[in-house]
Amino acid sequence: MFDRLVQGKVPRKHHLVFKGEDGALLHEECFTREGFEGPYTILYHQHRPHAHRRVEVPHGWRAPTPAAERPLSRRHYLTGKAPKLSGAPVDVRMPLLFNADVVLSVVQPTAADPVYFANGDGDDLYFIHQGSGLVRSVLGDLRFGADDYLFIPRGLVHRLLPDPGVAQHWLSIECLGGLHLPKQWRNEVGQLRMDAPYCHRDFRRVELAAPRDEGIRELLVKRGHAFSGFRFEDAPLDVVGWDGTVYPWVFPILNFQPRAGLVHLPPTWHGTFATRGALICSFVPRMTDFHPEAIPCPYPHASPDCDEILYYVRGNFTSRRGVGAASISHHPAGILHGPHPGAYEASIGTTRTDELAVMLDTTLPLSTTAAATDLEDPGYHESFC
Numbered sequence: 001m002f003d004r005l006v007q008g009k010v011p012r013k014h015h016l017v018f019k020g021e022d023g024a025l026l027h028e029e030c031f032t033r034e035g036f037e038g039p040y041t042i043l044y045h046q047h048r049p050h051a052h053r054r055v056e057v058p059h060g061w062r063a064p065t066p067a068a069e070r071p072l073s074r075r076h077y078l079t080g081k082a083p084k085l086s087g088a089p090v091d092v093r094m095p096l097l098f099n100a101d102v103v104l105s106v107v108q109p110t111a112a113d114p115v116y117f118a119n120g121d122g123d124d125l126y127f128i129h130q131g132s133g134l135v136r137s138v139l140g141d142l143r144f145g146a147d148d149y150l151f152i153p154r155g156l157v158h159r160l161l162p163d164p165g166v167a168q169h170w171l172s173i174e175c176l177g178g179l180h181l182p183k184q185w186r187n188e189v190g191q192l193r194m195d196a197p198y199c200h201r202d203f204r205r206v207e208l209a210a211p212r213d214e215g216i217r218e219l220l221v222k223r224g225h226a227f228s229g230f231r232f233e234d235a236p237l238d239v240v241g242w243d244g245t246v247y248p249w250v251f252p253i254l255n256f257q258p259r260a261g262l263v264h265l266p267p268t269w270h271g272t273f274a275t276r277g278a279l280i281c282s283f284v285p286r287m288t289d290f291h292p293e294a295i296p297c298p299y300p301h302a303s304p305d306c307d308e309i310l311y312y313v314r315g316n317f318t319s320r321r322g323v324g325a326a327s328i329s330h331h332p333a334g335i336l337h338g339p340h341p342g343a344y345e346a347s348i349g350t351t352r353t354d355e356l357a358v359m360l361d362t363t364l365p366l367s368t369t370a371a372a373t374d375l376e377d378p379g380y381h382e383s384f385c
Ligand SMILES: [Fe+2]
Pocket: 301, 308, 331, 337
């Protein structure tokens, strides 16, 4: 998944007798991916990590369900107008667009998660548009803030603690097939290549804290978009050490190194993260194309294999008008899309762009929830004429 970290104390080999300072045997947990074939992390707990009973834990958000079928159209959703539900991240996540690979939601929490949460469906990638806070997990704590991508691996026991009194607006990209860095950015030993658009130093990693008892025993687990509750016998934040490659990290979007070309480079050059059925791209402020006759504005294009999502953060979007911060545009496969009238011509001679946006290309068509249709700008499709 990522570079190997060692935190706290671990024994000299897997699965050997390993005792804590009080002489009690510690309990190993293998946190694996792709069965036992993929990346993994091994943790050492003071208590048996699987000792929990089933109980009711009355939390969770609404599963994504499609709104009534509609004709194909270019769509624009104003997520800044999403109703401000009061509550914790585990309760206020609002799915907007989804398929079998990804679920895009908006999250505007006003409180900390009151229970631990483990997402058994997929990895959670958040883009923190507004706000800040902390993820607290069995692997340790990690702070996040505006303009950060926050990654939380599938199945990790954690809580999200938004900073109190700070307005929060997060884009959640739930990756049901697991998230990874595009393979072309790694060399044969897994290190990020020197020509990758980021390096190991650009990522912030979780840091293990001493075992703690927060007084919380409830665990909410999501699997198949349904929630189940459990109660731990002991405090779950009891890890004295771990090593491995699966853990939460933060990548500030502005650490992405953009590229410019002689003429326009397609979005694949901005590829940041990959997941089953989707490429996640970052558009950050950059110089534009440097051919004296270059047209920096993107071309009209048909991507018959992809639905295209753009989440606008800030800056001037040379190709679009009427979109603003927290807008999502959805350009489905099957119909052409491109710049708004005049944008193509106006871009000639410009030397830089200050746009900041997150983009997804998905191979499966995206369905829309009723929550998204409530936020729709009805004139968007015709605004290109
Ligand atoms: Fe496009």
